[in-house]
Amino acid sequence: MSTPDATTKVRVRFCPSPTGTPHVGLIRTALFNWAHARHVGGDFVFRIEDTDAARDSEESYAALLDALRWLGMDWDEGPEVGGPYEPYRQSQRREIYADVVAKLVEAGEVYESFSTPEEVEARHRAAGRDPKLGYDNFDRTHTDEQKAAFRAEGREPVLRLRMPDHDITFTDLVRGEITFRAGSVPDPVLVRANGEPLYTLVNPVDDALMRITHVLRGEDLLPSTPRQIALYEALRRVGVAEFTPHFGHMPYVMGEGNKKLSKRDPQSNLFLYRERGFLPEGLLNYLALLGWSIADDRDVFTMAEMTEAFDISRVSANPARFDLKKAEAINAAHLRALSAEEFVERVLPHLREAGVLPAEVSAEQRAVLAAIAPMVQERCVVLSDAAGMVGFLFADEDAFAPEPDAAAKTLGADAEPVLRASVEALRDLPEWTTAAIEEALRTALVDGLGLKPRKAFGPVRVAITGRTVSPPLYESMELLGRDRSLGRLGRALESVTAGA
């Protein structure tokens, strides 16, 4: 088999079908292709396989571009970018396929096959073979008269590729040498009876025409590799392909249980992660770990580090399980690594989305956010977590009320003396700073009332922030301001007194 030599520029491709929302497994495939291209300084080609009119949609197509752009996986050739092998949507390449088919027919690489599945099965049965063996290569040797006779019966033939009668061996970039025995792969259909070319034909033809050197794809396509290699051999003989690419098959991404992560599983929906506030670099980092690792003692890294280190031969052949907890942990690490300014920028859209901040953020709101950001940042796993933590700072006083669960837990009758003492201690505080607030509250509650800190500050926290879990209390109060803080403590005190 003639494979691309060292002087051929490396070209990889990502060629999804636009059916539905991008799947994290699909994105992992894109990532490994992209990383390989960037690592070796090759081209990353983006091609859309939109030949299934029944399942493809324009929304899905747009979603694919949106996904790659959000993640920062730039393509050197493809939709909206162009390139020397246009067009990059299969739906616009039909004449090309017709032309290739004509060459294959003329060269006798493919043949007309008239058998129905029922007839194939019947022949297997009659010969005492397993009826489920698949196509039996029966139509390989028909004469022109026989074919004419079939046509006279009203039959229309499909076009099949004649598989070679030798073993097919190739070196998988991920798995090493793999051999398919001669005769174990039946002659595949390349073109339907109605003239429609199938994936079997179209995918390798485009790869050949686009001079793809490395086909890195999911393990599910491994069994189709022998017939593609056979097709490449035929395409080379008719002058369509220059070489047969290298193949590498990446492991499955598994979901719960022992099943491949399904498209219908919400865990597989890429955009759900974006909506929750995963960082592109965090998600990508996690996805990279699905079958690859940068080192045995490290798993948080940037995409620059990944492209520097990525080596397809070090990808594991084992199925990878998608672990949401781990994904979140990796994302949280990236979130913490952000500068405070960057964090504010990124979190803003999520705060607007949650209704915590208005579309037009005032300078004052921005300043408050910037001040609380460092304390919130290290408490977030995803950006949307921030909404619940900073909401209390931007709430209208009329509308503000502690969360019912939090209130039920900490604002009972025994909170009354705590809240009363807090108001007393804070009312005339000379300066409203974190340090002063802390000292006043400690003196009043811990020393004065003899309470454990946990008991002392719980009711204050809920009165001020509305939640049992919040950013650090004194800083929060300083930012809230004296009037609003005292107002909230006062109202909490009223409700406690009224309830008692």
Add this chain to the structure above:
RNA sequence: GGUCCCGUAGCGCAGAGGCAGGCGCGCCGCCCUCUCAAGGCGGUCACGUCGGUUCGAAUCCGACCGGGACCA
């Protein structure tokens, strides 16, 4: 049914003929502590089974078992 891939802790990855008790996530405990995080310390948990080759096997070979995929 045929073909192909994969079995190292709950999960993800290292280890590829030489003492497996590695790293990260998770979980548990402790420290820190105004809550929750973060951080620090400690703990928990693994080579699918059976043969073979070898002085020595997670690693090479074979069979089996299990999981998965593709084709029909």
